[in-house]
Amino acid sequence: MIDPEVHGLDFDAYLKRVAALTDDVLIPAEREMVEAGEVPGQALDALARNGLFAISVPRDLGGLAWSMTQQVLLTLEFTRASCVYRSRFSTVIGLCSQAILDHGTEAQRTSRLPRMAAGEHITAFALTEPGAGSDAASLTTTARRTGDGWTIEGHKRYITNAHWADELIVFARTGSPSEGAAGVSAFFVPRRAEGVTTRLPSRMNGHAEAPVAEIDLAGVRVGDDALLGGRTGTGFAAALRGINHARLHVAATCVGQATRMLEETAAHLGSREQFGAPLADLGAVQGDLGRCYADLEAARALTLDAARAFDGGTVPRHRIAAAKLFASEAAGRIADRCVQLLGGEGIVGDHPVPRMWRDVRALRIYEGSSPVHERNLGRAVNRQVGRDGTLPDTYRVTRGAPPQP
Ligand SMILES: Cc1cc2nc3c(=O)[nH]c(=O)nc-3n(C[C@H](O)[C@H](O)[C@H](O)COP(=O)(O)OP(=O)(O)OC[C@H]3O[C@@H](n4cnc5c(N)ncnc54)[C@H](O)[C@@H]3O)c2cc1C
Structure with a gap:
């Protein structure tokens, strides 16, 4: 409460x-x-x-x-x-x-x-499957109409919070496979419903204290009121609404994590003496810190800029994807440099930076992996330039727009 x-x-x-x-x-x-x-x-x-x-x-x-x-x-x-x-x-x-x-x-x-x-x-979002990761629209979990409800069969994996959730939002195919994303619907499934089993992985490399889970759905019966929005075929649009929101949160998470790693590392460098002076006095070390700071500020600015555009009333999905892509890659670069600057402390012992280094690695994989974002953004650029010569989610003043004050 x-x-x-x-x-x-x-x-x-x-x-x-x-x-x-x-x-x-x-x-x-x-x-x-x-x-x-x-x-x-x-x-x-x-x-x-x-x-x-x-x-x-x-x-x-x-x-x-x-x-x-x-x-x-x-x-x-x-x-x-x-x-x-x-x-x-x-x-x-x-x-x-x-x-x-x-x-x-x-x-x-x-x-x-x-x-x-x-x-x-607590709710968990069950989209990914063993055969449908980056290509989530190819999912094969099915929901069949049976009596006055639905019967769900399938298998999900890598689902955050699934093991302790009260309820799962399960994305399942209600149309034929040839319909792709248009044949996907979303269902509320109580985690303790008959036929639902969740399993934790034997090991997590990063995010170890909040493991993802696998979900088996074996003949799970739900009522008509479990269909999100009461309509079939809209599951993927609902998933994307959640995903676009979450991507901005993930971009901000990358910046928050990088901020802490840089602060902790700079404090260490100020107190650790080698060659008769603090490591922080070395020009090469200062250059590393400067590059980390510039990466951090760029990621922060991009994320806040996309958030402001979001608050303007549209979901600028390409700018959100660009922010998530850049911020997660920047956090990876910063994490790697910080571990380097910590020397042996970056590998041995329980300094928080190496733990965060392992944790931020996952942020380049979930909510769309970096290569998938790069490919999608490149395609969007080609599409939009082919259409009217501008970039996706463009903020430049186009002809006919009222003059800016
Ligand atoms: C910690 C964690 C939490 C997660 N939480 C959830 C959750 O709550 N709910 C949920 O539904 N899912 C969740 N996921 C799953 C996540 O969304 C998927 O891992 C992600 O979509 C990638 O799918 P995959 O792991 O099957 O990788 P694959 O699809 O097998 O891809 C592997 C790699 O291949 C490359 N690749 C794939 N496709 C392309 C392409 N078109 N172009 C270029 N390169 C490509 C990329 O480098 C990619 O990383 C979570 C994953 C992790 C690690």
């Missing part, structure tokens, strides 16, 4: 509260989390009480209704702590809540979103 006073805070006061939560609770609890191999219950409780599950949900549905720019600013703060904390509520605030908000029926919205915002109803 959200602490009552949180609802009365203006954004600046809320941002300060989240920054304090990060510094006073989340970062100090990282070591306990790593030792326990899971996010401590107290930290999860603090996330819920401080409204982190509610940032993207409208006020009339129990949320805090921050704009996308504000959600990005909040993410930059709370992901200075391990991004594993974010994993535990990411599927609620991005992928699932936004698909439900824009594509759910009134009953589906009002029955779920207030509990999701309070952190009392």
Whole structure:
């Protein structure tokens, strides 16, 4: 449940509260989390009480209704702590809540979103399958009409929060395979429904304390009211709505993680002496720090710029993809340089930077891997230039637009 006073805070006061939560609770609890191999219950409780599950949900549905720019600013703060904390509520605030908000029926919205915002109803987003990863539209899980409901059969993998979710949003084929994305629908499936089994992997390389899960769906029966939006064939559009929202959160996560890694590394370099002086005094080291800082600022600016465009009323999907691509690659470059600058401490012991180095690697794979974004953006450039000579999601002033003041 959200602490009552949180609802009365203006954004600046809320941002300060989240920054304090990060510094006073989340970062100090990282070591306990790593030792326990899971996010401590107290930290999860603090996330819920401080409204982190509610940032993207409208006020009339129990949320805090921050704009996308504000959600990005909040993410930059709370992901200075391990991004594993974010994993535990990411599927609620991005992928699932936004698909439900824009594509759910009134009953589906009002029955779920207030509990999701309070952190009392955890949802997972089950799209990826063993044979359908980057090519998600080729998924083979099926939902067949049986009696007055549906029977779902299939297998999902790599699903964040699936093992402890209350409910899964399962993407399944209701049309023929030849229909591709147009034959996909989304269903609410209680995780404890008969026929649902979840399994954790034997090992995670990064994100170890918030493992993804496999899901078997064997003859799972759900009613008609489990169909998202009450219509078949709209599952992929709903998935993309959640994914575009989540991609901006992921871009901001990359910046938050990189900020912490750079701060921690620069502090180490200022105190570690070699050749009779702090390492921070070496020109080559300063050059490394400068390149990291420039990468970080570029990623931050791109992410905030895409968020502002989002708040302008459209979903600028190409600029969002560019922000996610650049920020995740920049975080990878920064992580690698920071580990180098830490020397042996980057490999031996329990310094937070090498742990974050492992964690940020996954951010170049999920929410669209970097090569897939590059390919899609290149195709979009070719398509749009072929159409009217401009770039996708262009912000340049085109002929006929009113003069700018
Ligand atoms: C930590 C984590 C959390 C996740 N959480 C979720 C979740 O909550 N819900 C969910 O549904 N899924 C989730 N996923 C799955 C994620 O979306 C997929 O891993 C991702 O889409 C890639 O699919 P794949 O792993 O099958 O890789 P593949 O599709 O096998 O691709 C492997 C690699 O091949 C290359 N490649 C593939 N296609 C192309 C192309 N067209 N052009 C150029 N290169 C290409 C890329 O380098 C890519 O990384 C998660 C994954 C991870 C690692």
